[in-house]
Each structure stands twice: as structure tokens, then as C-alpha cells.
Amino acid sequence: xxxxxxxxxxxxxxxxxxxxxxxxxxxxxxxxxxxxxxxxxxxxxxxxxxxxxxxxxxxxxxxxxxxxxxxxxxxxxxxxxxxxxxxxxxxxxxxxxxxxxxxxxxxxxxxxxxxxxxxxxxxxxxxxxxxxxxxxxxxxxxxxxxxxxxxxxxxx
Amino acid sequence: xxxxxxxxxxxxxxxxxxxxxxxxxxxxxxxxxxxxxxxxxxxxxxxxxxxxxxxxxxxxxxxxxxxxxxxxxxxxxxxxxxxxxxxxxxxxxxxxxxxxxxxxxxxxxxxxxxxxxxxxxxxxxxxxxxxxxxxxxxxxxxxxxxxxxxxxxxxxxxxxxxxxxxxxxxxxxxxx
Numbered sequence: 001x002x003x004x005x006x007x008x009x010x011x012x013x014x015x016x017x018x019x020x021x022x023x024x025x026x027x028x029x030x031x032x033x034x035x036x037x038x039x040x041x042x043x044x045x046x047x048x049x050x051x052x053x054x055x056x057x058x059x060x061x062x063x064x065x066x067x068x069x070x071x072x073x074x075x076x077x078x079x080x081x082x083x084x085x086x087x088x089x090x091x092x093x094x095x096x097x098x099x100x101x102x103x104x105x106x107x108x109x110x111x112x113x114x115x116x117x118x119x120x121x122x123x124x125x126x127x128x129x130x131x132x133x134x135x136x137x138x139x140x141x142x143x144x145x146x147x148x149x150x151x152x153x154x155x156x
Numbered sequence: 157x158x159x160x161x162x163x164x165x166x167x168x169x170x171x172x173x174x175x176x177x178x179x180x181x182x183x184x185x186x187x188x189x190x191x192x193x194x195x196x197x198x199x200x201x202x203x204x205x206x207x208x209x210x211x212x213x214x215x216x217x218x219x220x221x222x223x224x225x226x227x228x229x230x231x232x233x234x235x236x237x238x239x240x241x242x243x244x245x246x247x248x249x250x251x252x253x254x255x256x257x258x259x260x261x262x263x264x265x266x267x268x269x270x271x272x273x274x275x276x277x278x279x280x281x282x283x284x285x286x287x288x289x290x291x292x293x294x295x296x297x298x299x300x301x302x303x304x305x306x307x308x309x310x311x312x313x314x315x316x317x318x319x320x321x322x323x324x325x326x327x328x329x330x331x332x
Contacts, residue, residue, distance in 0.1 A: 049163035060239035067246035092307030
């Protein structure tokens with residue numbers, strides 16, 4: 001609820017970082033209500049292992065929501081294509097019609113704007129540079145792809 | 157089995173599932189020399205499910221009543237694993253299809269020199285992006301091409317798209 005109201009008022013600059021703090025903080029605020037609730041339901045109180053279980057569940061939900069939020073912001077070209085084809089049912093579309101739909105938006109310009117809004121890049125005199133602070137999530141993605149999964153450069 | 161140990165086992169189950177998922181996915185990618193996108197993830201996801209199930213089986217084998225094991229598994233362990241697996245899938249997909257990540261990678265490689273905006277826009281040819289997506293979606297079975305026309309092969313991504321667009325409207329006040 002806090003997230004929804006806050007975003008309606010003004011979306012924060014580092015939205016993902018805010019969400020990573022907001023959800024666990026919300027869970028901490030709700031935590032004192034759990035023992036009386038369990039007592040009212042005639043259930044045994046949570047031990048330390050039970051609270052650890054709750055913490056893992058909250059963390060899993062928070063991470064899942066934050067990655068979903070990234071997809072909300074980014075206007076996925078792939079999902080846009082899929083949704084557009086879904087509207088045309090079994091009849092489908094010819095390649096040219098799909099291409100026309102895809103090109104309605106300049107995806108790269110939108111991505112550059114999103115990177116600038118997230119303060120990951122700076123633009124100076126027609127050139128684009130990485131922002132001084134490293135964006136750990138993207139660096140982690142690149143490291144994992146190349147070193148753990150051993151995937152060739154690609155994507156996009 | 158003590159209550160603490162039982163609760164620890166239920167905490168560990170989804171984490172074990174995620175670990176199995178990551179290992180299976182890494183093995184799949186290294187063996188197949190590429191990721192094959194969603195299909196590799198699905199196989200790894202099911203491997204993770206087996207990881208969670210193995211903990212549940214172990215608990216039942218150690219004398220925890222079956223109704224209790226099933227209730228914990230269905231209400232807590234598998235849903236938490238599903239959330240963790242979903243997070244992993246999106247983490248992986250960021251590198252698979254995200255234009256932003258690709259641009260970021262090129263900026264890392266360019267270092268202090270940066271990249272010229274016009275060259276960047278020219279390099280990320282919209283046609284190449286379009287074709288890359290068509291090839292990937294057809295290879296994964298999400299699109300079918302017959303008689304020169306494309307249609308949906310599977311509806312899994314359509315459901316994802318519908319949910320994402322609904323959430324966009326709700327959270328960001330816009331859709332697409």
C-alpha cells in the first residue's frame with residue numbers, strides 16, 4: 001500500500017533500491033502482529049527457526065517483486081510482440097506487419113533514457129559514459145553469464 | 157525431530173531447490189554451449205522442484221506425519237521456491253534479452269572513453285533487435301512460422317505479458 005501510494009505521488013529516482021528496503025521494512029513493521037495472531041488461532045508461537053523461515057519468504061517475495069518491477073518499467077519488446085500476436089489469434093501476422101509494430105517505438109532511445117533516469121549513465125557532449133558508481137546488479141548479471149554459465153556474448 | 161530442526165528443514169528446502177536450479181542451469185548452458193533461453197530454465201526449474209521434494213521426502217521418511225509435510229510443502233516450501241526461481245529466471249533473462257544490460261556491457265568495455273550516442277543508436281539496429289527476438293522465440297517454441305505468417309506457439313509468454321501489462325497499469329498508471 002505504501003509503495004502504491006508513494007508511486008502515485010512521485011516515483012523515486014532509485015526505485016529498485018527503495019523497494020529492496022521498503023518491503024523488508026514493511027515486514028518488520030508487521031512482525032509484532034504475528035504472535036498475537038498465532039495465539040488467537042491457537043497456534044504455537046514461532047521459534048527462531050520459524051522467524052528465519054519467515055525472513056526467507058519475505059526476502060524471496062521482495063526479490064521477485066523487484067525483478068518484476070524492472071520488467072514493468074522497461075516495456076519489454078519481446079512481451080510487446082507476444083501480446084500483439086496474441087490479439088491476432090490463430091490467424092497470426094505476416095513478418096512485415098510484426099516489423100511495423102516493433103518499430104513503432106525506438107527501443108534503444110527508450111533504454112538510454114531509462115539508464116539515465118536510473119543514474120547508471122551520464123551523457124556529455126554527445127558521448128555516453130558509465131556513472132561513477134558501478135551498477136552492481138548489471139555487473140553481477142554479466143559476471144554470472146560469462147563466468148558461471150559460460151554463455152557467449154549475445155542477447156539484446 | 158525437534159520443532160526447530162523441522163522449521164530449519166522447511167527454511168532450507170526452497171534454498172536447496174534454488175541451488176539445484178542454479179547448478180542444473182549452469183550445467184545445461186555449459187553442455188549445450190548456449191542457453192536456449194526459456195527451455196533451459198524450465199528444465200532447471202523442474203530440477204529445483206526435485207530438490208525441494210527431496211527435503212519433503214526426507215522429513216516424511218524421518219517420521220513427520222504426511223499431512224503436515226504436504227501442508228508445509230504446498231503452503232510454504234514450494235511457493236517460496238517458486239518466488240526464488242522466478243527471481244533467478246528474471247536475473248538470467250536480464251542478460252539474455254535486455255538491451256540495457258547489453259549497452260551497459262559495451263560501456264564497461266569502453267571504459268573512460270565512453271561511447272558516441274549516434275554510433276550507439278546506429279549499432280543497435282532495430283531490425284537486428286527484431287530478428288534476434290524472432291529467432292529466439294521461434295527456437296524456444298513460443299512462436300511458430302507457417303506459410304510466411306507468425307503465430308503464438310505457446311501461451312506461457314502471453315500470460316506473462318498480460319500480467320506485466322496489468323501490473324504496469326496498476327503500479328505505474330500506464331500500460332505498454
